[in-house]
Amino acid sequence: MTTSLRDSSQFIESVAARWARLGVLVNVDPAEQTPDLERLLLDTARAAAANSRLFVLAASWLAEYGEYVDGRRLAQLIEHELEPEYRPTLGMMLAWAGMHASAGSRFDAAVSACGLPIDARPLLDIEHGNPVFARLAERRASDLSRRWGRWMSEFHSKPGALRPREWIAKQNPALRPVE
């Protein structure tokens, strides 16, 4: 995926719309159909540098509703479809969710598939593109983000922006917990 496509408003809105369908109170019309959750996670990693909010919301959703993720399929998609530069971002998201979820080990295979950090830089483009901001981002980066080479500060889960489980199940009958 090219950088210009990844940064486009249309792409960001498409990612946001799919999360809205899954109960994230982001401010766009929800997608018409239940999204392919594992592919949505790949796209969220691609969009994160332009929109950190989606990253935090997706991580919060995973911590809360991670049982809907097929960890093995996600690991395969990471290996076959996700460009190497986005793997640290997804690895960090999954590792964070794993630490905050009751059944976090379901992400282990996918975290492994993300491999090792390939470089060290701010997660956000707006900080990456400004030397002063990049320095400040490194100063306040969380330990986890340093480990993945995508600096961002510590963040908290955002339950206030997630619909209840019952709402998600009602809107997305095709979505089933994965054993």
Add this chain to the structure above:
Amino acid sequence: MIVLNQRIIRNGLAKIGEHLQVHGDVEILLVGGAAGTLTGELPAAWTTADVDVIHFHLPEDRDAVLAAAGLATRELSLPPSWLSEDVGLYEWTLPEGWRDRRIEVGVYGRLRVYAASRIDLIAMKFIAHRERDLEHLAQMRVTAAELSFVRCYLDALNKEHSDQTGRIEMARAYVEGWKVGP
């Protein structure tokens, strides 16, 4: 056109107005993404529909609003902390004169809702300087005149809140590093 985020927020506020048990009118001030969305300063995909209330005109209104918000939460299947007053801890970051600049975004029964103005949102986003604040500031295309306002604001804040020097100096670094567009 009312976009989805506005619809969720406005439906929630309307429900609060419907359930509000008070004797007089109630005024609240919103900040953050909800304020930016309702005033058209922030694009939809960059904000969430939860609502940060930073100020109640009368402190005694707080409990009534939160009780009504609890009912709205259940009726509209919203998250439990959809309406939050946690940001009230940062009321000290509201720039002087905010009351004259606030924007009325709706009246719902006895509930009158205001949002912080563009310049007040900008100033508060610099002092908060989390990743999402920087993104919002980029979306808002801050002007040179607005950066000057923020510099004065930080000077004033520094005089009154010496315990917050670290945060204020960090905000100043972001202001000085900010690139104003053409």
